[in-house]
Amino acid sequence: MAKDKPPAALQIKAFADHHVITQPNPLRKVLRRVPESDLDDPVARAEKALAGLSGEFKNWMAIEADRLSAAHAAILRDGFTDATREELFRAAHDIKGDAATFGYPSASAAAESLCRIIEHAPDLDAVPSNLIAHHINAIQAIVHDNTKLDTVSIANELSQQLRGVADEYLAYANRDRPEHLEAILAPSLVPGE
């Protein structure tokens, strides 16, 4: 293991208000030079393995969608508390992150829209209950009727419509909260692949 190699000494350069600390790369020895003709492709291998797992994605997605519905049911029953809000956000956030990998990109988009509502609405009790319910129902429909919906791009249309309505609500509700408005309007910015 790389960790079994003796660690190299740190070199610390001290400046007036900061230190710069370097050490010889402790992981350098796991790098191996191979000829350009090397045919081994670890990314292709991993993609193939992921494809082999895809038979389970439908079931996983149904579990995630049911978790979201259960979180919503808890809110309908108990109202927005720290715990119910957190669980709804976590369930939606997981779908936002996982659904595209599982083959449900429209569910991911609808879940992202729901996350934005939960994160940026000034008062969740004041959010029209239908707005949240429509997101939950849309995700359930996309997941459970995937073969009927996603392939004919109705799901895509549905998630876009939801996002439009949610953004319109959030822009209005946050009209006096510039920091939220900025976050709502800012594009997603992450390092690309």
Added chain:
Amino acid sequence: MFRIDFNKLRFLVCDDNPHMRRILRTLLHSFGAREVYEAEDGATALEMYSHYVPDIVITDWSMPIFDGLELAQMIRQPESKGNPYAPIIMLTGHSEKRRVTVARDAGVTEFLAKPISAKGLYQRILNVVANPRPFIKTKIYFGPDRRRNTSNAYIGPERRVGGEAEVMQQPSLLDKARSST
């Protein structure tokens, strides 16, 4: 062209979602990794970090007990007995610029937004293995150098002041940690 000998690397994966952990495990094993340890919350991950001394940490952001951001902050303790220098890859559904900045300021080495791809994960791992950045320690920050590039076009205040004062050779904290156990 370089390849990584994944079978010589030890990974710690931290995600509260069992499906995502399964995907990560599948990808890492397909790359060739043999040692992949898994935690479902930040507290367990911190314990496993101390116990297994992984070479690379891959963590989600949103998790119960304490989250991936707090995990990164706890690992990046310069005076800790453990290894504060391990690369941390934050794999998260958060994709807003503000989140990327917060993760960077917590000492995260690489940021990878979900949905995960084999290519994206491989490239982040290759980057932390092949191009480690020096660490910066200030009164309020300890972590990888947040300046990835030197920009001649930068306009603004110089936030690091003072000329070079001295160079000190010190044994690795990792070395000290291991010799004390």
